[in-house]
Amino acid sequence: MYTYNIFNDMIKLRTVFDDFFEHKTGYESSREFPPVQIREADDRITIHALVPGITSGNIDIQLVDDNIVISGSKKEDYENQQYIRKERLFGEFKKSIKLPYRVKHDEIKADLANGVLTINLTKSEDAKPKKIEIN
């Protein structure tokens, strides 16, 4: 399981060097599948995940507390032929992403297009700051 927290961002500098010396330029680095990008603004979070070759029937998104869990399976599509090169990876995957705040359960939208999964989330009312009146 992979969880998003601030320390991961700090350790990333190390990864930058490692990747440089190993000539890694692809998104297929040592991260758990699928690689994600998280954007945040006002009261919304957008998660993009790269899931090439996966159809919506083979992917499952769950909200567990304040974690988004993406799981599924990438079915291998080998033909019964003589392969010269086999680089693509297949199998089961599961990844958990910790959200910075709680989100509205009924306003989660997920889209799958061109091998990219997009999840849109909005901040839950009880996660917003609340002004307390003084009598």
Added chain:
Amino acid sequence: MMTDTNVKNSGESRKVFHIPLTDIYETADIYSVKLEMPGIVKENLDIVIDNDELKITAESSPEENTDSLKYAEFRAKDFSRTFRVGNDVDRNRIDAKLENGILTLTLHKSEAVKPKKISINQVN
């Protein structure tokens, strides 16, 4: 035969291109090349065959979402990879299909290199 010619970044620009993961198989008639290019649409894809080089380049459209990026395990979705192709590939018969972020190229072999049965003429 097909070999990879660029396992390096493009030197002339600062842009980093991902090298798409690729599966290739060969039959008597074709080479089938399958590349993973998530987020790429047909309009941004460029497939060029020049002499013995097959170059596949895809640059993603600029990000329309301007919300601030908080965390990223990948950057822009730009891909580039070059393969060296032999004389056995018919330059005019290359089919391409893009589906769910997977590009499938079918390179037909030229008739000249296909196995051919030679009939024996009966002479009395």
